[in-house]
Amino acid sequence: MEEKKKQDIAGCGPPYEVSDMPEPPRDLTPRKLFAILGPAVIALGGTIGGGEWLVGPSLFVKWGLALLWITTVSALLQVFLNLEMCRYTLYTGEPITVGFMRLKPGKAFWGWLFTIVGFLERAMPGWAMGTATALAAAQLGRIPGGPDKGTVIIWTYVIFASCVVLVSLGRTIERTLEWANWIMMFVVLAGLLILDIFIVPGSVWLEGLTGFVSFGYVPKGVDLLLLGALVGYSAYGGFGNNAITNWYRDKGYGMGGKVGYIPAAIGGKVVHVSAVGKIPSLTDKNISSWKGWWKLLNIDQWGVFWFGAMIGMFLPGILYVGVLPRGMSLPSWGIAASSASGLIIKLGNFGWFLALFFGFWILYSTAISNVDLVVRQSSDMLWFASPGVRKFAKEDIRKIYYILLAVFMAWGCSFINITLPIIIFAISANIANFTMAISSVLTIRLNRKVLPKEFRPAVWREVVLVLSLIFFGFFFVIFLLNRFFGLKF
Numbered sequence: 200m201e202e203k204k205k206q207d208i209a210g211c212g213p214p215y216e217v218s219d220m221p222e223p224p225r226d227l228t229p230r231k232l233f234a235i236l237g238p239a240v241i242a243l244g245g246t247i248g249g250g251e252w253l254v255g256p257s258l259f260v261k262w263g264l265a266l267l268w269i270t271t272v273s274a275l276l277q278v279f280l281n282l283e284m285c286r287y288t289l290y291t292g293e294p295i296t297v298g299f300m301r302l303k304p305g306k307a308f309w310g311w312l313f314t315i316v317g318f319l320e321r322a323m324p325g326w327a328m329g330t331a332t333a334l335a336a337a338q339l340g341r342i343p344g345g346p347d348k349g350t351v352i353i354w355t356y357v358i359f360a361s362c363v364v365l366v367s368l369g370r371t372i373e374r375t376l377e378w379a380n381w382i383m384m385f386v387v388l389a390g391l392l393i394l395d396i397f398i399v400p401g402s403v404w405l406e407g408l409t410g411f412v413s414f415g416y417v418p419k420g421v422d423l424l425l426l427g428a429l430v431g432y433s434a435y436g437g438f439g440n441n442a443i444t445n446w447y448r449d450k451g452y453g454m455g456g457k458v459g460y461i462p463a464a465i466g467g468k469v470v471h472v473s474a475v476g477k478i479p480s481l482t483d484k485n486i487s488s489w490k491g492w493w494k495l496l497n498i499d500q501w502g503v504f505w506f507g508a509m510i511g512m513f514l515p516g517i518l519y520v521g522v523l524p525r526g527m528s529l530p531s532w533g534i535a536a537s538s539a540s541g542l543i544i545k546l547g548n549f550g551w552f553l554a555l556f557f558g559f560w561i562l563y564s565t566a567i568s569n570v571d572l573v574v575r576q577s578s579d580m581l582w583f584a585s586p587g588v589r590k591f592a593k594e595d596i597r598k599i600y601y602i603l604l605a606v607f608m609a610w611g612c613s614f615i616n617i618t619l620p621i622i623i624f625a626i627s628a629n630i631a632n633f634t635m636a637i638s639s640v641l642t643i644r645l646n647r648k649v650l651p652k653e654f655r656p657a658v659w660r661e662v663v664l665v666l667s668l669i670f671f672g673f674f675f676v677i678f679l680l681n682r683f684f685g686l687k688f
Contacts, residue, residue: 206478211648212301213475215291220479221456223491235495238446239503240380241568251512252561253329253624254428256519261526262418264403264516266429267410273433274508276667277440278500280635283642283656283664284444285500289453289492290654291476294445295638296576297583298476298645310580313634317438317573318610320630327362327611329624330562331355333555358563359608362570366604383564384507387557391514394553398545399521407517411509423681428628430674434508437631441638442572445579453492454479461575461596472596474583486653515561574603629678636672639664 205214224235258266284295291298296313300306331354335343343351395404417426431437447453449460459472479485522545546553578600581588592598643661680686 208649210303212306215475216473216477217480218454218457218477219482220454220485220488220492221451222488223495225491232498235450236499236503238443238450238452239499240384240507241443241446251515252558254425254432254628255512255516257528258421258425258429259516259520260523261528262421263525264407264410264520265413265416266418266426267407267512267516268413268416269426269429270433270509270512271411272414272670273430273436274505276663276670277434277436277508277635278505279660279663280639280642280667281440281443281500281504282496283646283660284441284638285447285452285496286493286654286656287642287646287649288444288447288455289489289496290650291478292448292454292456292458292473293476293583294441294448294576294579295642295645296441296444297579298649299638299641300580300583302641302644302648306580306584310584313438313441314577314580316630316634317576318607320438320627320634321569321573327355327358327566328352330358330559330566333558333562334358337555356612358566359570359611362567363604363608365567366571367601380564380568383560387560388507388510388514390553391518391557392510394557395514395518395521399517403517403521406520407513411513420687423677423687424625424629427632427674427678427681428625430671431628431631431635432624433512434504436628437634438576439568439572439631440635442568442576445572445575447496452496453489459596461578461600471594472582474586474589481651481653489654515557570604570607574600574607577603629675632671632675632678636668636675639667639671 204217206217207214224231227235255270287293287295287298296309299313300309302309328351331351332343334354334357335347335350338350338354339347435443448455448458451460454477457473457477461472479489578596581599581603582596588599643664646655677686
């Protein structure tokens with residue numbers, strides 16, 4: 200039986216337990232690789248969502264595909280941020296938000312800050328309402344308008360409830376999310392690609408590809424709220440990026456395999472989740488295992504997350520631009536179904552069905568992952584911070600997860616009647632810019648404080664995180680100036 204050793208890192212919270220790092224899968228066949236990859240595809244399900252089917256089309260149809268350069272920069276910076284946050288998780292088994300709680304001014308400050316920001320960013324019902332507009336369009340036989348608000352709201356409640364059911368099923372919540380998003384990715388991306396090939400003119404394809412490198416283009420008069428939202432929710436964005444580390448922990452990457460995972464309510468079992476992380480001793484074997492996990496992490500992030508983020512913004516973007524009149528403003532209560540008005544001209548009723556199908560599944564997959572990611576991180580933060588919470592739950596973290604899930608649902612439902620879906624979504628996306636900016640600097644601090652030199656990033660990687668701080672922080676400041684002082688371009 201392995202002797203439990205602990206290592207205290209001065210000024211960094213409770214001691215870590217010391218253990219050997221699990222061996223990563225070796226000699227990977229395509230089947231084995233498919234089984235070990237996954238957290239990035241959950242993020243991809245969230246990635247190909249509101250930014251790609253709501254905000255992106257709103258901007259691209261009105262202002263052109265040259266704005267795709269924002270996706271190029273945002274997705275690239277997010278991959279590096281994800282990798283450096285996951286570096287901490289591979290080494291300790293702790294999700295990054297739990298790691299942040301080890302930094303000054305302490306767990307209470309960071310725990311409350313990230314919980315509040317997470318609820319403001321991801322518990323808003325923008326995704327569910329966007330999904331609901333597609334269902335409302337199918338019911339009404341037309342794109343919903345202002346008078347159809349009641350129908351959209353009813354469907355929003357149905358969407359919320361179905362998301363709760365889905366994250367309650369399976370052995371682990373993480374695995375349930377994986378399967379849902381693998382299906383979405385293959386069906387939706389393949390379908391959009393085929394549709395674009397047959398429908399979208401070659402000139403629009405070229406405009407989109409050129410847009411990825413049209414760096415610095417910002418048209419005069421562009422809606423700054425939506426522009427900031429495109430920055431925040433190109434790729435995943437904000438609290439969603441932080442949640443990727445929770446999913447890697449539950450998947451068993453690195454030391455996550457020694458810490459435990461959050462099981463589902465139906466089909467799962469009681470799993471002991473360690474309140475503190477476990478770190479590897481500095482042996483050749485552990486360093487070799489680390490390199491194996493780091494390689495898999497990079498495959499998942501670059502091969503699935505980054506590639507998916509780029510084509511996930513590109514394919515819907517060129518579809519909307521290819522079938523809708525340039526310069527038009529998309530309908531606020533029917534934006535998820537607005538491409539249908541163009542496709543119905545090209546393909547008749549089949550085009551109407553396709554637009555609603557894609558709009559529904561793209562936004563629904565995002566809604567499912569968003570329901571999980573805030574609740575998951577809040578549960579893990581509480582589990583780390585409070586012995587009283589662990590005692591109350593009798594070491595079954597599911598009790599905390601599902602109590603917080605109920606709170607999340609009540610919070611989200613309270614915003615459904617407040618304003619337009621696109622406005623709720625855009626505000627959430629701009630808050631994501633704040634989350635990414637602050638996470639960048641905290642990740643540098645945490646990795647320098649906790650990781651030994653054998654596991655730390657190169658200096659140039661820290662420079663990239665500083666660039667993330669500047670880029671996302673700049674657009675968050677622009678958002679504040681726009682909303683509170685009326686700044687316009």
